Amino acid sequence: MITTVTVCLLLSLSASSYAGKAETEQMVKTVCAPCHGVDGFSLVLAYPNLAGQQKKYMIEQLKAFRSGARQSPKLMNPVAEKLSDAEIKDLAKYFSKLSPCKDACAATANTTTKN
Secondary structure: OOOHHHHHHHHHHHHHHHHHHHHHHHHHHHHHHHHHOOOOOOOOOOOOOOOOOOHHHHHHHHHHHHHOOOOOOOOHHHHHOOOOHHHHHHHHHHHHOOOOOOHHHHHHHHHHHHO
16 A cells, blocks of 8 residues: 555655756756757857767766866856756766767668668
């Protein structure tokens, strides 16, 4: 038999994980997307694509920007300085799960299967 406490605990855990995902997606849209795109594909050639980037690498780089060990004084340092460890991990997870190829992968897959 499930107790009221158990139900409340499960609901709070699922709500907090949803809020984390929603907050990460909102952060991507407002903070990351202007340069790196919501889908992780840069809108400007000077900025790297983040889609499919390794999670560990992204965490290391964002922490380096935050600490000042990696310099980008006008762009990334001010952004990263405001990120918590949890936000850095969430952003790295978000971008690492995106496909690293855009339309070219679908086109390649279509030509490969037709041959």
